[in-house]
Amino acid sequence: MNSPFDSFPSEESYIKILIEKFEEKKSAGMVPFFDVEEFEDIIDYYLAQDELDVAGETIISAKGQHPYSSEIKLKEAEVLATQKKYPEAMEILEDLEYLEKGNPDSFLSKPPYWLKWVSMKNQSRHWADLWSLPPMKT
Secondary structure, eight states: OOGGGGGSSSSSHHHHHHHHHHHHHHHOOEEEEEOOHHHHHHHHHHHHHOOOOHHHHHHHHHHHHHHOOOHHHHHHHHHHHTOOHHHHHHHHHHHHHHHHHTTTHHHHHHHHHHHHHHHHHHHHHHHHHHHHHOOOOO
16 A cells, blocks of 8 residues: 655655755755754764764854754764864853753763763873973863
């Protein structure tokens, strides 16, 4: 029996179509309009492919079209943390926490990055003590 939903593409083919459209327009020097969820899917795709530079470029395009999107800012923090840029990721999460006090996503996203950042700071202090260097600023 045919369902009206049979004509919808699978999630995998939907992502493939999004990526093809994005890359086609990007190679032509254009950025087509995508809604926030589509940009999130594109960024997730590049994160999964470990193409962090392209994910970062995609965030720039997304922020150009949706400058006040908390979802895009969360994705930016995720990309920065994946690039081990924990202070920058934490700054974004702290801004979001302040701006969106009622949004649990900003609170729930913070712990993994925070733990990595604290670990880095502690390692910095440990090595600074060993070498008598000033520790990283917080």
